[in-house]
Amino acid sequence: MELQIWNHRGDLANTKRAIEEGELTLGFIGGSITDARPRHNWPEPVIAWFVDTYPGVRIIVENAAIGATGSDLAVFRAKRDLIERGCDIVFVDYAVNDNDVATERRMRTREGLLRQLLEDGMRDVVLVHTFSQDMCEPMLAGEQPASVAELEVLAEHYSVGSVWMGLYAMRQVQRGLMRWEEWLPDNLHPTSRGSLAYGESVIHYLKQELALDTQPVELQVDRQLAAPMNQLHWGAAVTLPLTEAQTTGPWTIRRWPYYEWVDQVLDTAAPGARLTIPFVGRGIALGIDFGKATAEIRYRLDGGEWRHYELERPDWNGNDGWLRLLTISDELASGSHQLELETFLGFSANNKGTNLRLAIIGVIS
Template sequence: MTNNIIQRHRRPLLRLRQALASGTVRLGFIGGSITDARPRYNWPEPVIVWLTEAYPHVRLYVENAAIGATGSELAVFRAERDLIDRGCDIVFIDYAVNDHEEPKEQRMRTREGLLRKLLQDGSRDVVWVHTFCQSFYRAMAEGGVPESITELEALAEHYQTGSVWMGLHAMDEVRRGQLRWEEWLPDGLHPTERGSLSYAQSVIAFLQAELSEEQPLTATDERHELPEPLNPRHWGEAHSLALSDIQVEGPWVTRRWPHVEWIDQVLETAAIGARLSFHFVGRGLSLGFDFGKYASEFRYRLDHGDWVTVSRSRPDWCPDDGWYRMYGIADDLPAGTHHFELEVIHGDTKECRGTNCRLALVGIVP
């Protein structure tokens, strides 16, 4: 991949074009804080406005499922409820930045799993969008491609999905003197309203090219068969365990969760020494929590082995609670049934200031 290509058109956006012709479009987004709808000015907003202006006869529904400070490890478990079941005709995926600090093997398993889930039934188009963080600067300044983006482009090529390198578009604007760096990324990561507009303009240009009358429709309406996976250990069959299937010891309560909009229910306690356990069938296990500085730590063990004590980082920006955060337990267990146990503890670091254990997701990888 050369460093001067912002848009990559691989397969026509057949599902989006069909939806536009029908008069109803469901537009999906998933990613991190750069795509999150809550700031109200991130790049999806100008894209949405452009679509409403370009296609005034179309009823547009928006499903922005992006959550700040989360990656594809969580997204792969949310794909059905937050995108697929809501009938999205096209989904834009933004995980170049949020995944890049994860181990390469781990992030490629979760990214490909998410992509395969979205493409499985042939009902939607998928477009990768690549944003920017300061860690990407050196490679891009030297005309190269950051490793995280190279990997995503390999997936896009293999599955013939389009992609837009939004970060490169904005950097090119800086090079031409059309955008000041502080207008784009004052903190090196999160774009301002002006920077978000730059990102959006690259996506709008991609859509204009895809939806122009001159663009031929070469794809058929037949269901697309997925190719063989690049990584046979992908998480395409990942699913969640019902909280009601968990056994508890101590003062636990399952409650509807009004504090994080992407969480339906949590299994909650604030009691040191409270325990839970469950059986699962699979090779992988990942837990999702409503996390923050008031969150407890925990220790766990698998299959009655040794106890492992967890000590999670709490960056300065970490809130007291409200961060939907994943913690990976295992991904290469022997096939079969496994037993998991967890005990609530108070962490021994100054960043851990509470004992709230709020389990929101038990993710299983078969």
């Protein structure tokens, strides 16, 4: 069976309704390939197409994508950065950034994200799949890479449309319409030309879905969401205020001016500083401003043994600037728990500091 670039499932009813009403809010979430900051990534031609095609409609853009982040962090950001901002359609890009995550974990987080976005029936969702070099071999063999295939299983279950942007661009290269180095000079991040190809594939999908001869479908806000595929999905994940953390040692809560998606952080630079976080749920994850100057961390749950959280510090990461999610556990018995966390002096590879800057306290229910 030939690999499909476009999969049309359901109807973009919320998008059509918003266009008719004269104001459309576009949402994007994903990693660096979708991040707005380079100013040439694929959302830009898609946004331009909407503006050009619907000149009488006010177009609002909420691009919540952050480089080097996956669907796990997105679960804790979707409510504030997409849902509460009134997005009528959200494009979700995690085929690449979840690629190295174990299947069971990424199925939990991806399904949780989809359920959050779809739950109230007020927005459309489109999955878009980008490309990394290790996807090349299965694609040339006519197969879906596992990360893409698993997203398609979820898309089919929840009747969500999808666009395989990476396959569209690869076929352009195969047809001689674009050189590989025009697409992916580092085998991952597109140039302006490659981003345009990605955008063209999405625009093709939208033209078919939003054609003038297709009628808006009546919205069903009270519709039943499909039963979950994985009972351990993260759809009920919530964030706690930073003030819920009890501190020991020199901590401050401060406005964080160095990262667009973080309002405040709970900050210390002192080895031996501790946090105690009571929570109710079956798991907890912490979003921190991470880098080579981040402290070594140990933790314990419910008064158990202390464990060292092994922190890989890649060469490309600076002293800070990576909003990274540290998942402590998502398989506790549901109920009341307590996390204790302590910084300490360590000498792991690339460790250059003792900072801890906590931006998100995420609880998985």
